[in-house]
Amino acid sequence: MSPSEKPEPKFRRRANARPDEVLDAALALFIDQGFARTSVDQVAQRAGISKGAVYLYFPSKEAILAGLVNRTIAPLTDALFDNISRHQGDPRPAIEQFLRMMGKVLTDKRNRAVPLIVIHEAPAAPEIATLFRTAVLDRAIPALSTLLAQGVEGGHIRPIDPELTARTVIGPILAHIIFYEIFGIEPEGGFHLDHLIENHLLILNAGLEPQKG
Amino acid sequence: MSPSEKPEPKFRRRANARPDEVLDAALALFIDQGFARTSVDQVAQRAGISKGAVYLYFPSKEAILAGLVNRTIAPLTDALFDNISRHQGDPRPAIEQFLRMMGKVLTDKRNRAVPLIVIHEAPAAPEIATLFRTAVLDRAIPALSTLLAQGVEGGHIRPIDPELTARTVIGPILAHIIFYEIFGIEPEGGFHLDHLIENHLLILNAGLEPQKG
Amino acid sequence: MSPSEKPEPKFRRRANARPDEVLDAALALFIDQGFARTSVDQVAQRAGISKGAVYLYFPSKEAILAGLVNRTIAPLTDALFDNISRHQGDPRPAIEQFLRMMGKVLTDKRNRAVPLIVIHEAPAAPEIATLFRTAVLDRAIPALSTLLAQGVEGGHIRPIDPELTARTVIGPILAHIIFYEIFGIEPEGGFHLDHLIENHLLILNAGLEPQKG
Amino acid sequence: MSPSEKPEPKFRRRANARPDEVLDAALALFIDQGFARTSVDQVAQRAGISKGAVYLYFPSKEAILAGLVNRTIAPLTDALFDNISRHQGDPRPAIEQFLRMMGKVLTDKRNRAVPLIVIHEAPAAPEIATLFRTAVLDRAIPALSTLLAQGVEGGHIRPIDPELTARTVIGPILAHIIFYEIFGIEPEGGFHLDHLIENHLLILNAGLEPQKG
DNA sequence: AATGAATGAGTTTTCATTCAT
DNA sequence: GATGAATGAAAACTCATTCAT
Numbered sequence: 001m002s003p004s005e006k007p008e009p010k011f012r013r014r015a016n017a018r019p020d021e022v023l024d025a026a027l028a029l030f031i032d033q034g035f036a037r038t039s040v041d042q043v044a045q046r047a048g049i050s051k052g053a054v055y056l057y058f059p060s061k062e063a064i065l066a067g068l069v070n071r072t073i074a075p076l077t078d079a080l081f082d083n084i085s086r087h088q089g090d091p092r093p094a095i096e097q098f099l100r101m102m103g104k105v106l107t108d109k110r111n112r113a114v115p116l117i118v119i120h121e122a123p124a125a126p127e128i129a130t131l132f133r134t135a136v137l138d139r140a141i142p143a144l145s146t147l148l149a150q151g152v153e154g155g156h157i158r159p160i161d162p163e164l165t166a167r168t169v170i171g172p173i174l175a176h177i178i179f180y181e182i183f184g185i186e187p188e189g190g191f192h193l194d195h196l197i198e199n200h201l202l203i204l205n206a207g208l209e210p211q212k213g
Numbered sequence: 214m215s216p217s218e219k220p221e222p223k224f225r226r227r228a229n230a231r232p233d234e235v236l237d238a239a240l241a242l243f244i245d246q247g248f249a250r251t252s253v254d255q256v257a258q259r260a261g262i263s264k265g266a267v268y269l270y271f272p273s274k275e276a277i278l279a280g281l282v283n284r285t286i287a288p289l290t291d292a293l294f295d296n297i298s299r300h301q302g303d304p305r306p307a308i309e310q311f312l313r314m315m316g317k318v319l320t321d322k323r324n325r326a327v328p329l330i331v332i333h334e335a336p337a338a339p340e341i342a343t344l345f346r347t348a349v350l351d352r353a354i355p356a357l358s359t360l361l362a363q364g365v366e367g368g369h370i371r372p373i374d375p376e377l378t379a380r381t382v383i384g385p386i387l388a389h390i391i392f393y394e395i396f397g398i399e400p401e402g403g404f405h406l407d408h409l410i411e412n413h414l415l416i417l418n419a420g421l422e423p424q425k426g
Numbered sequence: 427m428s429p430s431e432k433p434e435p436k437f438r439r440r441a442n443a444r445p446d447e448v449l450d451a452a453l454a455l456f457i458d459q460g461f462a463r464t465s466v467d468q469v470a471q472r473a474g475i476s477k478g479a480v481y482l483y484f485p486s487k488e489a490i491l492a493g494l495v496n497r498t499i500a501p502l503t504d505a506l507f508d509n510i511s512r513h514q515g516d517p518r519p520a521i522e523q524f525l526r527m528m529g530k531v532l533t534d535k536r537n538r539a540v541p542l543i544v545i546h547e548a549p550a551a552p553e554i555a556t557l558f559r560t561a562v563l564d565r566a567i568p569a570l571s572t573l574l575a576q577g578v579e580g581g582h583i584r585p586i587d588p589e590l591t592a593r594t595v596i597g598p599i600l601a602h603i604i605f606y607e608i609f610g611i612e613p614e615g616g617f618h619l620d621h622l623i624e625n626h627l628l629i630l631n632a633g634l635e636p637q638k639g
Numbered sequence: 640m641s642p643s644e645k646p647e648p649k650f651r652r653r654a655n656a657r658p659d660e661v662l663d664a665a666l667a668l669f670i671d672q673g674f675a676r677t678s679v680d681q682v683a684q685r686a687g688i689s690k691g692a693v694y695l696y697f698p699s700k701e702a703i704l705a706g707l708v709n710r711t712i713a714p715l716t717d718a719l720f721d722n723i724s725r726h727q728g729d730p731r732p733a734i735e736q737f738l739r740m741m742g743k744v745l746t747d748k749r750n751r752a753v754p755l756i757v758i759h760e761a762p763a764a765p766e767i768a769t770l771f772r773t774a775v776l777d778r779a780i781p782a783l784s785t786l787l788a789q790g791v792e793g794g795h796i797r798p799i800d801p802e803l804t805a806r807t808v809i810g811p812i813l814a815h816i817i818f819y820e821i822f823g824i825e826p827e828g829g830f831h832l833d834h835l836i837e838n839h840l841l842i843l844n845a846g847l848e849p850q851k852g
Numbered sequence: 853a854a855t856g857a858a859t860g861a862g863t864t865t866t867c868a869t870t871c872a873t
Numbered sequence: 874g875a876t877g878a879a880t881g882a883a884a885a886c887t888c889a890t891t892c893a894t
Contacts (some may be wrong), residue, residue, distance in 0.1 A: 034336030036249065039863060050880050088222065120333055122395045123247035133396040141398065158419065163400045164412040171384030182335045183346040185354065187376045199377040207420025208369065252888060265854045274889060460762030462675065465884060476859050487885065517642040546759055548821045549673030559822040567824065584845065589826045590838040593818070597810030604813065605806070608761045611780065613802045625803040632797065633846025678867060689876045699867060
């Protein structure tokens, strides 16, 4: 208690990094306990601010989740999806590239967490589900479908239903993540999303090969 | 108060019919509103009994869900999974049969509902997730893996990682259901899980074909 | 702590008098502290039940107030207002009777309290204000207006505007109560609403006397 | 930082104009939304200053209301009330003048607003009620009482209780305003406070007329 | 066995007020 | 003087669970 010791100020620094800090805290907590079981108080405490301060940046608890989704979604540019849907010729290299990119992104647990939370909370927060759908699924599925349809038309791949095949393309990744994150099922070799994707591509590429004769 | 005063009712509600009625009520409600937003009161009312009576049969709200999961799981006999894992020769017919059976079962919304609820509630009710995993996933995935490993060994299918390929087998169905049920995404032709499965099998069968030469 | 002492049961008696007990508790508290400054917790405590139990009977805090208004309003039968508006001949005896009845009712502090609370809370609870208006003012003012109009037409009283005169009839009572209850202003002789009314009637009766010639 | 570096702005906001601007903003907001549902932030924003700055001029939200009451009250000089209480002879012309003046003042919604807010907030802010009472009611009622008492004594009006009659004089105006502002009850001809007053005076003047014989 | 009245812990949200800058 | 970020206390409401009857 020497006079030189600076007394803790009641109010901490002012940061305009605050919203991001709140999101960081929220994400960590949501991953641990889920959205519903995390209180705003906990988020605030973990972010090192008061509950009231959280409401300075986010008008509601749900808005925090929306912020999280938005932050995760933001890097998904139109260019990304346009590239896929505008691809000409054999779709398989484009699919490979797409899946490997997904693999890279989703290898980071923090990126996997957001879609999972959305899935968990969809019944309680349908607007968030819509937000995610609009920003991700409604762009990715049509892009893949277009890519595949073009491949069928050009005879580059076997004639399949493009829209349904999009589920064959993406589904295994979804299953892998859900098995691991929700049910704690880990393959012998570990989570390694890249392994899954390479194995999946092996089958997918061969499976799409046009029949001879 | 002699026993002759009150005539025995001709039909007395058998107490052991009650738990099932509760589960029926709960399932209908959970499908409609989700587990979290359904109150025990609602379940009781729909089952035609009092809230207190529900607790006579189930010690907690979560136990109702567990009961639901158990009832849904019960038909999955060991024989079913044994058949798959003991299959010899080309695994593809067995996979076809397995997927078509899944397709039949999961075409009924009531059967889709339980796994979906489990997924939604997993963070809040991990024991239920475990229950489901143990009874379903921990049996289905190894069975498929064994089946595939045997196929690889016998040269009936291309050399792939059996455990990871199990995700390629199942994943598209999971994706289809999640897209539809959670995000409201319906393919142009409608939900039709059987279409999805036939399209998927087309690719999968070709994709597993052993390479010539 | 003798064994014969009955341990306090956790749950008290079940009464269907409960809603009324809640209203009693609420009224006392609202008189003391006002509606806004009274918490549901306080109401519950005063009623000797838990907060949750209050919500068993009233879906919201505002509903408690509505219940209070309704209970106070209930005795005002249609017959009462019909009597006034159907009166024929000199309106003054009817007015006398009406004001004296009001005086009797409003001499009870508990009856005065409800309109006052409504006035205080009108900006925060406009539906309650509407409830009160519909049940009381929209019946009393037209009844008085009709009575006065008939009196004017029959030449029993001086030609005045019936609707505005209704305010002259009622206003002094309102002023008396507001001065006393809100501002703590007490006439030298004490609150005595009946004195006020007699004095008011003296002036009112003379003031309505038709001009001679 | 020499004084010459920063040129004096030609027009500098005079700090002492600020409190009045705050009051203006507050009044407008209070009329619109009521005192309780107006936040200090809103007042600050409307006044074009920061929330903190409001607290430079007013130590609390309640103090803003007090300031508003004071500003409204200020024009009520002692002379005004002295005139009334010192009046000799028939009190009726003085009462007429008084009521017409009230009518003029209260025809402006902004002037009606302050007493109404005081009435609404009295349970939450008793000191403000006291402030209003002391400055207005404790001067007006005695003044009227004195005036009436003198009129009775001089035989200019019928023998009535002066203090209670003061309520008969003022009450109809209060009723008219409360009916209109709080309950939204408008006479057929519109609010027109002056009509109410003229009608009231007709009755009042006749009602105070000393009895013949 | 059955009821349903009662409990009470838990959560989001608001906002007057403070104070570091 | 002025700002506005931050605080923290308060309060309504929900509902799984309990238990007297």
